[in-house]
Amino acid sequence: MGGITTGTGLFSGIDSAGLISQLMAIEARPKLLVQSRIVELQREQAAYLDINSALLALSTAASAFDTLDIFKSAAATSSNPDVLTASAGTTASPGSYNMFVHRLVSTQQSLSRGFADKDTTAVGATSFTFEGGGGRLDSETKLSELNGGEGISRGEFRVTDRSGASAMIDISAAVTVNDVLDAINSASGIDVTASVRDGAIMLEDSSGGGGMLAVTDVYGSRVAKDLGIEKQILFGGGALIGDQLHFISENTALSALNDGNGINIRDDASDLVITDLNGTQVGIDLGRITHTEQDAEGEDITVVDQNKAVTVGDLLTIANDKLAASGSTARLRINDDRTGFVVEDSSGGGGEIIVSNGASNRTTATDLGIQTAGNGAGVGTLSGRRVLSEINSSLTSNLLGGKGLTQTKFNITDRNGTLAAIEVDADVLDGSVSELIANINEKIAAAAPTSTVTARLNSAGNGIEFVDAGSGTGNLIITGGAADELGLATDPAGVARSTHTANLQSKWLSRSTRLDSLNAGNGIGTGSFRITTADGHSDVVNISSDIKTIDDLLVHLNSRPGQYTARVNGNGDGIEIVDDTGASGTLKIEDVSGSVARKLNIAGEAQDVGGSIAINGSFEKTVTFAAGATLEDVRDAINEANVGVAATIVNDGGGVSPYRLSLAADDSGSAGRIIIDSGNFNLGLTSLSRGEDAIVFFGSSDPANAITLTSSTNTLDDVIQGVTIDLKGTSDEAVELNVSRDNAAIEEAIEKFVTAFNSVLSKIEQYDKYDAEKEVRGVLLGDSTVNNIKRALYRVVQGEAEGVDGPYQRLFQVGVRIGDGAKLEFDSDRFRDALENNFENVEALFAANKLESTGGQEEIFPGVFVQVNEDVYSQLGVAQQINQLVKSFTNSIDGTLTVKGKTLDSQIQLSQDRIGQLDTKLDAKRARLELQFLQMEQAIASLQTQSQALSGLGAF
Template identity: 45%
Template sequence: MTGISTGIGLISGINTASLIDQLMAIEARPKVLAISRQTQLQAEQAAFMGLNSKLLSLKTTAAKFYNNKIFRTNTATSSDSKVLTASAGTTAQPGVYNFVVNRLVSSSQMLSKGFANSDTTELGATSLSFEWGNGKLTRDTELASLNEGEGVRRGSIDITDADGATASVDLSTAFTVGDVLDAINGELTLGVTASVSGDQIVISNVDEIDDSSGYYTATDLGINATAVGNTITGSQINQVYADMALADLNDGNGVYIAGGLGTTSFSVDLSNGESFDVVLGDRDDGGGGTESSVTTIQGVLDRINEHDTAKFEAAIGDDGVSIKITDKTGGGGTFEVTAGTSNNEQTARDLGIFTTGVAGVIDGDRILAGLNSVLTKHLNGGAGLSGNTALDITDRAGNTDSFTIDENSSITDIIAQINASGSISVTASLNQSGNGLLITDTTGSAVSNLIIDGTAASELGISTGASGVAADSYAGSNVQVQYVALSSQLDDLNYGRGVGTGSFRVTDGYGNQMTIDIGSDADTLGDVISEINSLASAQDVYVQARINDNGDGLILETELDGDSSPLVLPMEVESVSGTTAKDLGILGEASATDQADNYIDGAYEKTVTLEATDTLDDVITAINNAGILVNATLINDGGSSNPYHLSITSKLTGSSGDLIVDSGGLDFDLSVLTEAHDAIVFFGSTDPAKGMAIRSTTNTLDDVVAGVTIDLKATDTDAVELTVARDIEGMINSVTEFVSSYNSVLTEIGKLDYYDTENESRGILLGNSTIARIRSQLQRTIQEDAIGVETQYENLLDVGIRFGEGGQLTVDKDDLRDALNEDLEAVENLFAAKVLSDDQGEEIEDGVTIHSDETLYDELGIAEQIKRLADQLTDSVDGTLTIVNQNYDTQISLQEKRIELFDDRLAARRAYLEAQFASMEQALASLQYQQSALSSIQPIKSS
């Protein structure tokens, strides 16, 4: 031999490895059979799982008819998709709707004057403040709120000016009083000027105004009249009315009504000594239920008058913008309205009746501002003028006039009062930011400084001091009109985005903590403040919540404990859940430990602190790093002298993002590039004058037409026709998908259970009883009538679904379409009916009733029956195929264990044979050795 081969005996030369393998192959025949059986079982299991997948798909498809309300789906088709598009849900009703898209949502954008450079010149600015929404001294009154809520019938008005020129002014798309004024003043063929005065519209340099033919717009605006002295002063069109929502009073701040069942809102103390408690909030209805809080003016009047109208009576005031209460007792005491429970004065103050009567009558304060204005009492964060009513103005020619400002007026009244002066030559208007007044001298003289003084001057933010200013105008400071109040709805706060539910942790200056949970039962900011203050008192946490001094947010202030111990920590508010603290603006930590600065002010006005050395680039960086709702950008206009501008854009869209930027003493000379507007759409007619005006803070309209979502793309003077129709083709596609899914299951079953005699091939589950049963159940269910459905369509044949070879279904789409068009509800019931049975059970003997564990139905459509069958077959707990799969798992596991056992036996047998052959080789080697030894013995030679 030339070498040693593995597995071949060194002595015997026998190929023991081959011999052992042959012997082991004989021994392993039972194992091979077990492996074959395991493979077969795995293949069968895989086949069942593939069928299970098909059935799950069928179940999903069948369930869509009921779950997705397939037979109630709609299409929404726009006649001009460049102007608007839409999608219709299942609740939409078919119809044709007209829309005139007058205005899209826009965001505020401002641009500063030009600067020579952006990175070297120090601007000297120390701060910039930003405010959004209601921070201005103007409110653009909606036409719909005028004339005691009857609104204005839009259309055209005919105007003849004082010079005899005539024109027709189209007001068919006017939404607000401001739109009316702009349209009239923008008619260049006329020399008239339109403005507002209190609750009226005033047209100057005019001769006559009439309704255009077929319209009543001038009449509804109160200006259908002939001029007196070239001026038409319209009739009062702005007033409080019975059905007016309390939320619309007080510049939208509403009326605060304290929570708690039966809480006294205020008391009416009559002059005869009697006192009556008035409850405006929730109260016991006397029958075990609860009567909800009042929400309208009429509700307030009813709650007051329900006591005894023979003794006192409340009504809308003679001025139309207040409430008056009349004492009929004729007593000699004081007639007044006093505070309610827990010394709550706010409700009576909001209603303007927290006062003492004169001659038996309480004439309440104004609770509705004049047109396009705000109430004076809401200046300075709600403090108003605080009794300071004296105003003295000296123009630059040295002429002086003194005014007594009415605290119960509107800003426009104050402006009109100053402008009506015959003694001085100044004009009053709003400053550039719109949050204060501007006094402009028109004398052209420089004899005197412009002097604005008096106690009211400081309250109005226009005081120059006694020495005045050597300038022709004086821009007043921000007078901080209040737009956050106890009555503010949480849904309206946070720049119109609302305050979410959640909880936050408050840590006071001593380290004491409390967790405030604001749930869906909290409606107003007053509810939040009450929750904070009551919990702080109960848990000895030294924090007090209130409306801040500027009336633009919630403030948390640190209080000292009973021993006036020194504070050791800055107050902190941390979020526990939700975004409530962030939405309220109070998330964070106070700036210092001392009591004066140990507070958190959640003002919605935001201030960006700057350095006097900051350049334009620095200012832009500081604004963008402040995390507020504006974007600041550098604009280069390419000019040669002052090309660099600061551009500021609000991140909020619509009127809620109307931006006010106050630069303090630095003149950025910000001009408005784009005004913030809500979208305005006129619905229901091709003529906007006859359509319903709709306002939206986004370009998406939800449920203007129930169940339809409309996306506004562009404006157009022409109406867009939106057609909502049943999605018949989509329904046909869904039925076709269902049929295809059903057929797919039968096809899969056919692949698993067949025998081809020609080539003698067979399906892997040929003859399997489970497969046969599933096929039978499916075919029987699909051919049966819908359960409990008594319409003209009771089975699939009635709607064009036929049964073909092998039980496969086919769809005659024309027949199905005809059925859908003829009786859509009947087709829906055929497929998707599902009405639970009121199972009364079966009485098997007197007093003994048994109930079925199975869910029973009075009505059940074909698709729902198929879904239930698929559920029974595929249920992950006790479904037929789940049990089959578990049985296969068991059998496969048994085979796996048999194979492991065989492996152990074969390994032992192999070891035995190898040992036997090794022993043989050893014996042969020994014999060979002995033979060799014997052969080496030499014979003895004779001598």
């Protein structure tokens, strides 16, 4: 007899497990039916999700006609892609534009003198400074700034020297005064040198001839006249000095004054106060003034009473109107030299003219150069300082961080021992740096004709340098009050070198400086930073896009709890945060979000220095080198300091000193220029590239008649609305840029719409069909929901647009119709004809989407209101109707498919709950059967035991 297997009774030999499994399988038939139903429901669910995805794709394709302004798509085509290319957006206007690319942008790069090795010998430098943003004492005056902001005509003029030789000077592509000077100085056939002097162009003849030095216009132009040099100078008449070109007029932008530092103006409060000789005090607000009124519907509206002053003309009009309206006898005007302002009072009153800044740290009167210190002017005229510099120069009033100069004396001893004790003219202290340098040299020549020392702009462009060109071997000694003030004084014993210079710290950052101009035009962005003062107080400052200027920033910072003060620093090249708590801890500033603090150079920590705790956000950064630093050490220190330049070592392969330090600016164009100052260490920098802006002449094939455009990158974004222009090269000929409607993009969008529509139909067909050959039934065969969706789509796509005027009211009229297989087809030829015939009508047919109302309350009976949530459209194109229809299917809250999906989810959950209930019953049934079989086995075992006992009794 075989062994007993698991599930077989030990005593009965019955396969109870098998019997139980068979019985349970019969009991589980209802569960299998429910499980099959769940699988069917899940298949339906997957089908609906697939259709829903196709509908969402259709919604995207349909809404694109409106949201992406497909019918406003434009294409830009260049006649010479090697010179420029362009891309057009939906806001671009069709047109043809001529552009002459004169120059591409370049990046500043300088190369040092040679060094014998790069990694062994100490260079000998202790520190270099790097400053981006400003600080140079010279400038490049643009032609557009001349003649009071009127600019000049460009073209040609003739210069004839005293020998009778003449040359045509072509400045058609000139942008700056330097371009004009270069054109004259490089002209062949004449011996004339052009320079600037006293705000004018000066021509000096070196030909040796005895005729006239003459400049004349040609071809009926007025180029020379606009330049102020249309003159004839007889023999013996000296140089030809033109008319003043750089002066203030009513057209001059206020932002151009004070070397571009502009004028600090705020809105809705007095910027300066003028008191006349009779004691009448008038506050003058140069900013925007508004008040609030209610319109006919009771809504608040802002009414502008006065726009912010932008030009000198605006300034004079606002100020003098306010003075007159207030009964003041004072008036503001441009001075006779046209370099600043004058306040006049002819009333004969016995008081003083007093001009002061407005409250809350305004600097307007100071910026205008008319602020009075202490007592005012007791006469009828208050003359202000100069606020517009000479051509290609900067104001002395901006030196030393805006403190200007007060001292006039220098004692200059050259290396031969010749002393020149000079005193510069007082008027140059309120002039331009170029005038100061010229005056110093004139005074040296007059005081000590044999002196070999001259003054000039240093190689960094940020200071004055004294140069001894003689062969003396003594020390160069510079002393005196002016030398001390400018930081140019040497030790009494002097210096054993032929040059001596100092950074004069010309102010280039003011309260009116725009934040988006900082960091080479990259701005500071938005974000927040935390200021923790020395006493442990912490304050998080949020900087939004509404803060646009340094003044906005300082006002915002100083409006915080009085734990610190924010101000422009002493050198006028950044802001500083000063701890006001009096505690002895640490002032700390750190970015919380964004990088505003880092970009303002104020992220960091500071302790007490000389009784003050302050973080200085100067844009002038100093890199210090360790003693014995090699050229490689210098390179590495510069790169680690992140000062706006990249340093590399170049081996030119020649001579005994082949290693040179190359310094290239990180940012391109003039905005990316960096002042590199090696102090009195001879780095011997040679400029390989100055960092020039791209120059494009726009609007004409002739640069002389075109508008001059400049950019710090080779991309022009705002020249033509909606068009981005990429400059690729230069050309001697104009490039034509054509911007036209992009019909191909429109047709592509319609193709996508048709494809998406047919995709929905295909999905519905896939699930709502019967395969007779395979006898397979679609998951959604006969489903009313998908059939209703299909019918609705057909109805709308063949229906009329709402509220659209014109001959085209249905899509089939423009080539979009139901074709073979009941699928949507696109006839591009018919569409193009319709587009050509009535573009606006075709656009509206697809894209019209004008909302009339968004629902609200509707009165159905007097005093009885109901909420109406339905949007009402006065115009709705067919594609937008499709979009609205699809949204009614796919809306995540109450869309048809969403509701259907929820119903299926509910049915699946109910089925799963039913399975759980059945499983409970089946488990109980199994347990009962197993117990019954167990009891049977126990009974059999008991009987067998009794039987055996009886058999044993029978044996006795």
